[in-house]
Amino acid sequence: MPHSEHKQGIRPTIIIDADACPVTAEALAVARKRGLPVLIAGNSTQNLARHIRRGDPRKDTGGFWADTLAVGVGADSADFAIVERLQPGDIVVTQDIGLAAMVLGRSAHAIGVRGRVYTRATIDMDMEIRHQEKKIRRQGGRTKGPAAFTDEDRERFAANLDRLVEESVRCRGPRG
Template sequence: MAQRTTDRPDRPTIFVDADACPVTAEAIAVARKHALPAVIAGNSTQNLARHIRRSDPREDSGGFWVDTLAVGVGADSADFAIVERLSPGDIVVTQDIGLAAMVLGRKASAIGVRGRVYSLATIDMDMEIRHQEKKIRRQGGRTRGPAAFTDEDREHFAANLDRLVREAIPRRTP
């Protein structure tokens, strides 16, 4: 996998937790627009490269490039692979609240596939809700699943990721 460029450490990398991610193409489009590196992480049984255009650079060119990070099929393999490669200021696209908590702990940003930007102020409550719902399911109960993913969710995600990237890139003074 290509590594972060050393002459542009102020530029975040966008990591996509691609396991069942409906907005991988949108995340790469934002990376392309802002000339940022992107890494698509998922288990090795997926065709991660299907998200990459033939013309996309696959090696660090000092700007936009995109690469894949294939991991084993074990639970949370992609999560741990992403976390160990994170640098402060990077951005992770994920549906996984546990991964979002680890990302925030590494001083990086996390955004959900519906455009929700996770924050340190609310992540503990998110984790508690996840824990309580898991307890209910283990006892045979049912919890409400997510609503169907919509085009509005996709647009909300793209707009919020774009805003998050703009906030992460330092402004250049003339």
């Protein structure tokens, strides 16, 4: 996906891991407000285009535009397709810690659907916790699932994504 020019330099693309993403509308709203491109990625069984408004541009206009990327149904297909298209400074919306780790490794940003911004300082611990919980479940044990998704989670996500976009645009500077 080509990156668009912006007054301050290259604009980040917001990439949404749309498989079971409860904040696609909020991410699109931030992108519209900030004039950023969006790629909605998910498995081919979903109607990804349903998230895009009828009048939204689907090609680079120099401002907001949105496109979709349908991938195969296989495990982690969307994750690998996202990483393949990722550019430094892009922002990925995901609830998948493994994808968040790959995103950070590519000098991009990752934000969870509840508004948690993943960082290099904590991603190793997040991965270790995920690994330990998976081991417990494989052995027949139970782990605590996530709390019900709330309006506060939605609001926190939108505010933190907006802040992350601001930081990303400011840090990218002019292209050189």
